[in-house]
Amino acid sequence: MPKKEGTKLIRKVIHFFSQVKDRLLKGPPIYYVWVLFLLALIGIGVWAYGYQFKDGLAITGMTDQVSWGLYIGNFTFLVGVAAAAVLLIIPAYIYNFGPIRELAVLGEILAISALLMCLLFVTLDLGHPQRFWHILPFIGTPNFPSSLLIWDVLVLNGYLFISLAISTYLLVGIYLEKKAKKWIYMPVVLLSIPWAIGVHIVTAYLFNGLGARPFWNTAILAPRFLASAFSSGPALCIIIFQLIRKFTKFKVKDEALFKIAEIVCIAMGINLIFLGAEVFKELYTGGWHIAPLVYLFAGLHGYTGLVKWIWTAVIFNCLGFLLFLIPATKKNFVSFNLACILIVVGVWLEKGLGFVVPGFIPTPLGEIWEYWPTMPEVLISVGVWGAGLLFYTLALKIVIPIETGEMRVLGASSVQSI
Amino acid sequence: MKTEYGNAMSRRTFLKAGGIASASLALGGCGLGEKLLPGDFLKEFVQSHFKEMRPDEIKEVKQRLQKQYQKKYGREFILGTEPPFPDVLFAYGLDLSRCIGCRRCVYACVQENNQSRRPQIQWIRVLRFKKGTMNFEESEHYYEAGMVPKEGYYTMPIQCQNCENPPCVKVCPTKATWKEPDGIVVIDYNWCIGCRYCMAACPYWARRFNFAEPEIPTEELNTNLHYLGNRPRMRGVVEKCTFCVQRTRRGRYPACVEVCPVGARKFGNILDPASEISLVLENQRVFRLKEDLDTQPKFYYFFSI
Amino acid sequence: MVKLRTKKQIRFLLISLICLVVSIEVRAEQKVQEGQTVFPVPPPLVYRELFPCQACHRKDLRGLSSQIYGGKSYLGKYLRAPDPRPRILVRMHGNINLKHGKWHWCLNCHSTDERNYLRLIKGELISFEESYLLCGQCHGTIYRDWKWGIHGRRVGQWNGKKLYLLCVHCHDPHSPKYRKIMSEDPPRPPSYGRWESED
Numbered sequence: 001m002p003k004k005e006g007t008k009l010i011r012k013v014i015h016f017f018s019q020v021k022d023r024l025l026k027g028p029p030i031y032y033v034w035v036l037f038l039l040a041l042i043g044i045g046v047w048a049y050g051y052q053f054k055d056g057l058a059i060t061g062m063t064d065q066v067s068w069g070l071y072i073g074n075f076t077f078l079v080g081v082a083a084a085a086v087l088l089i090i091p092a093y094i095y096n097f098g099p100i101r102e103l104a105v106l107g108e109i110l111a112i113s114a115l116l117m118c119l120l121f122v123t124l125d126l127g128h129p130q131r132f133w134h135i136l137p138f139i140g141t142p143n144f145p146s147s148l149l150i151w152d153v154l155v156l157n158g159y160l161f162i163s164l165a166i167s168t169y170l171l172v173g174i175y176l177e178k179k180a181k182k183w184i185y186m187p188v189v190l191l192s193i194p195w196a197i198g199v200h201i202v203t204a205y206l207f208n209g210l211g212a213r214p215f216w217n218t219a220i221l222a223p224r225f226l227a228s229a230f231s232s233g234p235a236l237c238i239i240i241f242q243l244i245r246k247f248t249k250f251k252v253k254d255e256a257l258f259k260i261a262e263i264v265c266i267a268m269g270i271n272l273i274f275l276g277a278e279v280f281k282e283l284y285t286g287g288w289h290i291a292p293l294v295y296l297f298a299g300l301h302g303y304t305g306l307v308k309w310i311w312t313a314v315i316f317n318c319l320g321f322l323l324f325l326i327p328a329t330k331k332n333f334v335s336f337n338l339a340c341i342l343i344v345v346g347v348w349l350e351k352g353l354g355f356v357v358p359g360f361i362p363t364p365l366g367e368i369w370e371y372w373p374t375m376p377e378v379l380i381s382v383g384v385w386g387a388g389l390l391f392y393t394l395a396l397k398i399v400i401p402i403e404t405g406e407m408r409v410l411g412a413s414s415v416q417s418i
Numbered sequence: 419m420k421t422e423y424g425n426a427m428s429r430r431t432f433l434k435a436g437g438i439a440s441a442s443l444a445l446g447g448c449g450l451g452e453k454l455l456p457g458d459f460l461k462e463f464v465q466s467h468f469k470e471m472r473p474d475e476i477k478e479v480k481q482r483l484q485k486q487y488q489k490k491y492g493r494e495f496i497l498g499t500e501p502p503f504p505d506v507l508f509a510y511g512l513d514l515s516r517c518i519g520c521r522r523c524v525y526a527c528v529q530e531n532n533q534s535r536r537p538q539i540q541w542i543r544v545l546r547f548k549k550g551t552m553n554f555e556e557s558e559h560y561y562e563a564g565m566v567p568k569e570g571y572y573t574m575p576i577q578c579q580n581c582e583n584p585p586c587v588k589v590c591p592t593k594a595t596w597k598e599p600d601g602i603v604v605i606d607y608n609w610c611i612g613c614r615y616c617m618a619a620c621p622y623w624a625r626r627f628n629f630a631e632p633e634i635p636t637e638e639l640n641t642n643l644h645y646l647g648n649r650p651r652m653r654g655v656v657e658k659c660t661f662c663v664q665r666t667r668r669g670r671y672p673a674c675v676e677v678c679p680v681g682a683r684k685f686g687n688i689l690d691p692a693s694e695i696s697l698v699l700e701n702q703r704v705f706r707l708k709e710d711l712d713t714q715p716k717f718y719y720f721f722s723i
Numbered sequence: 724m725v726k727l728r729t730k731k732q733i734r735f736l737l738i739s740l741i742c743l744v745v746s747i748e749v750r751a752e753q754k755v756q757e758g759q760t761v762f763p764v765p766p767p768l769v770y771r772e773l774f775p776c777q778a779c780h781r782k783d784l785r786g787l788s789s790q791i792y793g794g795k796s797y798l799g800k801y802l803r804a805p806d807p808r809p810r811i812l813v814r815m816h817g818n819i820n821l822k823h824g825k826w827h828w829c830l831n832c833h834s835t836d837e838r839n840y841l842r843l844i845k846g847e848l849i850s851f852e853e854s855y856l857l858c859g860q861c862h863g864t865i866y867r868d869w870k871w872g873i874h875g876r877r878v879g880q881w882n883g884k885k886l887y888l889l890c891v892h893c894h895d896p897h898s899p900k901y902r903k904i905m906s907e908d909p910p911r912p913p914s915y916g917r918w919e920s921e922d
Contacts (some may be wrong), residue, residue, distance in 0.1 A: 055630060056631065060629075064539075064617070068618065125614075126654075127612015131463075131609070131610075142593075143589075146588050147615070149589065149615055151502075209589075210619045211621060212619055305436070364621045364622060364708075365559070369912070513873075520905075521905040521908070559910070560909040563905065564905070564906060565904070565905060565906075566903060566905075567901075671885075680901065681874065687882065693881070694873065
């Protein structure tokens with residue numbers, strides 16, 4: 001490479017990093033408040049983790065009776081969020097639906113943030129995180145293909161890699177003002193679609209394949225996982241996109257939001273049908289297999305810890321579904337946003353608390369021990385959410401200017417001022 | 419005697435040796451290695467899976483663990499790694515018509531297998547049922563101490579069933595738990611990452627997790643240890659009944675069998691037609707828990723009267 | 724009915740009957756042999772307290788008692804020839820509450836003349852270590868299960884030397900119904916996070 005070219009490249013790189021620095025450090029007051037808030041959450045989480053580091057998982061509400069709790073519940077919900085990014089990719093790249101196409105990269109970044117949170121939650125749940133290398137090939141002894149946990153590690157990291165690859169390739173293309181080559185990114189985009197669905201199916205199978213836990217051992221589990229993910233993930237996207245529209249120069253068309261809302265509505269409808277099918281089959285058949293379901297919805301032998309939460313979830317989901325269904329409310333932004341929030345919260349309750357925990361209640365020996373997260377457990381989880389949101393915020397601070405054309409490579413033709 | 423363990427140096431060992439070398443170089447280079455990370459900590463960190471250790475590695479690990487236990491508890495330990503006997507498949511029988519629910523087995527097991535006293539870990543759970551019922555949900559796990567047998571009730575102790583088709587082994591992501599040729603499902607506590615997937619998979623609620631650092635009074639320690647059995651565990655790993663591998667691999671009966679005051683517990687080699695357990699299977703009507711799951715427990719319940 | 728028509732047939736029947744009886748006898752003998760060799764047992768509980776019985780129930784001093792003790796001492800009475808009549812024991816062994824089947828009398832099982840031994844129904848003497856033979860006379864199926872290891876307790880090695888606990892290690896022979904014992908404490912319910920309580 002000639003010397004001149006070399007120095008030019010170096011200058012470009014230096015320019016890029018100074019741009020990044022400016023983007024991350026400068027912003028409106030609300031940006032500083034938001035970042036400081038997230039840093040505070042992370043700080044609290046780290047402080048609470050100090051207790052877990054010192055005393056072990058005993059500081060959580062988990063016991064031998066209910067051996068997974070809030071961490072795995074959050075993990076399950078966030079895998080759904082990550083998988084839902086594919087719903088933005090399908091209309092954007094397969095059907096060439098323009099308005100969503102611009103949003104697809106933001107969806108990918110959300111997926112990456114969600115996956116990072118997933119990996120954090122799983123790591124926090126381990127008794128010996130420093131032994132993680134035991135699952136690696138060559139130096140460890142991964143129980144592949146027998147253990148679904150290995151499958152999950154594979155598909156999650158694969159999805160992380162694919163998402164990173166697609167979004168980086170597209171963004172770098174825009175930044176350098178080079179047209180992205182379809183033959184390069186399309187195969188990866190096409191691969192990412194089944195992969196995203198696979199991520200959530202494998203996570204469902206993680207729970208699904210356990211004969212010991214009748215609550216999870218039902219064939220409709222994976223479809224239900226997908227349906228609930230495809231309603232909560234895009235609903236979260238709608239809220240985030242409106243915030244982006246409000247605080248940045250990024251244009252998000254109403255058309256795109258309504259299109260995504262349609263997806264949410266259909267997915268939630270299917271989710272409710274699946275839930276009904278599951279509840280009917282279990283309750284009408286009867287037998288001891290129904291115990292966890294009865295515990296969840298009605299309480300068992302006087303223990304009713306989750307009843308109010310699951311009914312809140314069901315009501316929220318139904319309300320959100322109806323608000324998206326009725327023509328008058330689905331175009332009104334107040335009810336529209338309310339529906340989104342209802343669905344995100346509803347699905348979080350359904351999958352976070354209402355899915356993982358009742359699988360353990362009663363235990364295979366019929367003991368009922370009611371799980372409730374402890375304060376440090378909650379704070380650690382909040383810290384992880386803070387870290388994920390901080391990552392997403394900072395990533396958007398770089399990504400959005402690139403997408404809007406505010407940030408370009410040194411010497412580009414169409415640089416706009418900040 | 420056939421040994422399962424002790425393979426030739428594998429690619430894995432080679433890679434790991436490289437890892438140790440580079441790690442110790444890096445740490446040693448700055449002279450902080452020994453201070454920050456004691457050599458034993460590092461050795462424990464890079465320790466191999468039990469089944470992949472060469473005999474000299476096993477010897478080294480045994481010495482290190484013995485030293486470590488002695489330092490922690492101030493007592494001498496005998497740490498064995500006896501391989502399975504050839505042509506032996508262990509099975510267990512429990513006579514429900516004899517069991518009186520005295521929980522002697524629970525505490526003998528705690529003592530023999532060095533289970534944590536605080537927080538309390540017990541591998542055996544005794545369930546009490548009203549006569550005529552057999553619904554786990556209606557069983558009593560925490561019935562008060564009192565004179566037993568109590569009229570109108572029967573009791574059923576449940577522990578690891580050492581399944582022939584164990585779902586816990588199937589799901590373990592690191593192969594840290596496996597079924598030995600003599601049928602015992604064991605755990606390498608130094609290989610378990612503590613994900614607790616096996617606990618979710620076990621239909622018999624037989625596995626326990628060390629949520630906190632286990633506490634055992636020094637004078638109550640059992641110093642006859644087996645690597646795969648009752649050696650003191652660390653925080654953050656799963657443990658379970660191994661049919662007292664430290665006793666049965668040395669020819670003895672499990673502790674719960676010997677302590678049972680009514681002789682309800684039977685143990686032996688199912689491949690030997692003259693063993694007690696074979697005669698139980700031949701002459702008694704036995705059943706296994708949750709047969710529909712096809713876990714094929716080697717733990718048989720029967721009613722002799 | 725088949726009629727026995729010839730002497731031959733009758734003779735055959737008689738011979739086979741004799742053979743049967745003899746074989747049963749032989750098998751009974753073998754049982755005793757087997758019992759002596761196959762079942763090592765821990766010392767019977769009676770060895771800890773009263774044994775040897777013949778320290779008191781002495782044959783050699785019978786008839787001497789009145790001269791030695793002037794007919795006054797309790798011991799004197801015991802040194803008389805044993806009284807085989809069933810009665811309630813008052814002066815000695817009064818603590819034994821015989822609640823075992825319908826057949827209440829010491830000398831059904833204890834030998835009248837050789838008190839260090841037990842007595843089978845046929846009159847054969849056995850030691851206290853072999854008491855399972857005595858129990859097995861009535862409790863045949865349980866005895867069979869005990870020999871197989873289905874009933875009863877064993878300690879030692881599953882693949883080698885073991886001790887077979889006798890029937891009387893768990894069942895008081897005079898009142899064999901299993902006595903109630905105190906059960907151990909229930910498990911503690913799991914503690915809810917160390918954060919909240921240091922129980």
